[in-house]
Amino acid sequence: MAGEVSVRLPDGSTRALPGGATAAELARAIGPRLAKAAVAAEVDGVEVDLAAELPDGSTVSVVTANSEEGRAVLRHSTAHVLAQAVLRLWPGAHYAIGPVIEDGFYYDFELPGGAHFNDDDLARIEATMRDIIAEDQPFIRHEHAIEEGLDLFADQPFKREIIEAVRAGAAEVDAAAPAGPGAPPVVSTYWNSPGFTDLCRGPHVPSTGRLGHFALMRVAGAYWRGDEKRQQLQRIYGTAWESDKALADHLHRLEEAERRDHRKLGAELDLFSFPEEIGSGLPVFHPKGGTVRRIMEEYSRQRHVAAGYEFVNSPHITKAELFETSGHLDWFAEGMYPPMELDGGQQYYLKPMNCPFHILIYKSRQRSYRELPLRMFEFGTVYRYEKSGVVHGLTRVRGMTQDDAHLFCTREQMADELHATLTFVLDLLGDFGLDEFYLELSTRPEGKAVGSDEDWAVATETLRSTAARMGLELVMDEGGGAFYGPKISVQVKDAIGRTHQMSTIQLDFQEPQRFAMEYVGADNARHVPIMIHRALFGSVERFFAILLEHYAGNLPTWMSPEQVRVLPVSEDHQAYAESVATLLSGHGIRVAVDSADDSVGARIRRSKLTKVPYILVVGDDDVTARTVGVNRRGSNRPERDEPLDRFVAAVLEEVEAHGSPESTGPSGPAGPPPGTGRA
């Protein structure tokens, strides 16, 4: 082509290229390293293939494999290769969609004859994928009119459904080619080799040879379009990276997460278990886990008292009428345990929620505006019939205890009350060592909500402005609210960067009306109060699990079930060890003496495995000098000859500060962080 084009680069410079130059040629012109790393390009904000011609005057950046965008391209292209491999191995298979997800990708299939993938198939598919990669097939883009697309995928019902959706104007993220406004809809495809073409928006790497640092992870069933009523497809999950090292690092991170798994730690540290005899999703807490729970709950109670909450209690079962009034039976009957019939036909339900009980406490007598805001708190145990496939450790259970509170206030008080609540919540989470947050605002669930549009709008706006006042990042979650009101949820980031939905604060105009709640105002008229639902831990069980994983089992000293263990070197030091323990427990420190007939080394090892914050070894020198040998958790260097009184003072200080031996400590600098220094 004749002439030249000029493009602007991300650093602001411009570069002239021959007319018709592609993004790949631009990358080559800039440098061989960039050309090698390039997987796609971004032209005026739109991602395109490297083979795309660059329009004159456009702004272009080259997308490299080691960027988030680049990895997405690799993953998407690897997903195509997966589909190609499956079609090679199962002629006649139908392929549906294969999007990029966090750290990887998946692809959904329907196999001929309703066949299912099993784990052995993964290895075969992976081998075929490596063949395709070795063949270094090109990804060649084509654009088609709708009818042409339908013909092309005549025997692929899922692809046809997607194309029909594009025609109908539904934005199909994965297949619609970027078309200008008013342009007739088109779809784009990528052709790899005779026999394999996939519907796709792109961009893709230039050829399959650019891929290879991937692994297929697992198979799963998944409903077409995420709809439980539609057919279930066979999904394969995979991960792909820019290099073998990045892939290995990712697999290593998965192992790290597995190491922290609360279910594993719960068993190892003797905290809780799930006896099969009791039933799925119904945990029991052992003495050590019970101690941790008690500490969490006691601290929470103390803070709630200080923040003006009152404590209430309610029973575990109730007549059906209560949940008919609240509306829960309309929406969540499936999630409730079936009713039991008592007293000649009266139906009783196990309670799935605490709020109606608190409402009845409110209604037990007439309320004056002078009493508001009224804050009722309860560690309320609720039972929910979770579907069998969803129970998961302590995070998804069928019986749990919520740190549940309901605040009743006037409309005028609402904004301040919300703000105070949110501040309180963030402060308390911080005391448990969680201090990286963002907020999420969940709005009205369409088709599954009660109440007027106006109430919803007011409630949502009030929450939005409260969130804005906190100055934290706010993410919208459209349609994610409860049926009776919108909510703010606090999303917490843990030590390995995962986010967990933690506290929720819901604004509710509906339940007070349903229950005909009222208060007498200053005007001597009756008004309906506003209700705020909030749980801070969510459930004690789930919060326990998140903390355990956050700390990888190394709970801060104040929460550790056993804070100090004393090991006498020999029988001669038994009495001194006991006196050390007595002194410590006199200060409220949880301490045990281990004088088993094992070597000091064996007892040290055993103690270390329980993740006790401090192990004290006491021998002859210590008896004479009234000292202890301190083994701090996270360090493998013992600190000898620590004066006993100084150790006690330092531990008490650390408990008070909610510190950990890894970060603060009774003497000297901190040792290495947990998880290091041990083979």
Place this chain on the structure above:
RNA sequence: GCCGGUGUGGCGCAGUUGGUAGCGCAGACGACUUGUAAUCGUCAGGUCGUGGGUUCGAUUCCCACCGCCGGCUCCA
């Protein structure tokens, strides 16, 4: 609820043409009396998740159910 995987002493694991189970750790007991990540020995402990079926005989093959793991759907 759906798809795939899985279930062997408290925990971690072995166990193939189907012939009634082994190891390590933990536990009990004994010896050793120990100064920083496993001292030695002895012993005990399992109706192989549960229930059916096939078979002379089932941990092993088949069916159903339960639990668990990974997803999907759901999550007041």
